[in-house]
Amino acid sequence: MTESKRTYYVGIASGEISTSSTDSPWDFQIEATNDEIVKLREVFDQNYSTDWQAFFRAHVPYLQYHYDRPNDAYDKNLQLSYKLIHELGNEETKAHIEKMGILDWKYEDVEE
Template sequence: MTVSKKTYYINISDGEIQSVSTASPWNFKIEASDEEISGLREIFDQGHSTGWQNFMRAHVPYVQYHYDRENDALDSQLLKTYEIIYKLGDEEARHHIESMGILPEK
């Protein structure tokens, strides 16, 4: 059984997934199945929720960044996002992510 993949355009900062390149600004172009897009959407949704937790926690000035679990969660979600985009992205997306040096060497 062949899984049908479609082209999507991803905006990392807004957590947007679009099927049309002109709908809004985008950072990466990927080819993904419906299931893969659902997984990416779930990570974006988790990031949005964690972002709100960070906003609320930001009003507690005595917690340093490296001791903040919410920041760790947000960093982890962002890393997962880049891993998925690297896996599903076009050559330009993979090259850009490699140039960032954020993914572990395989």
């Protein structure tokens, strides 16, 4: 039995996924199953974690910032977020993400 898809509204900066378009600001509309939402939520949670790692790392003055692993991980997770939203998005969402050019970034080890 296939799981039915529902409409969700996603806020990238806040990491919010909502079924209501009026509860909070949102960036993209998607159609997803519960399993797909769980996967997107895991990616958002990882973004949150790597964002905190980068914050704490920024307060260590003797480490050169441009060799920082949390920044790379955050960028890769952000790209994965956009990739998943693109796959699940409506036509307007897909067109907007394609126009952004974020899917053109080259990270060989970006995994779903």
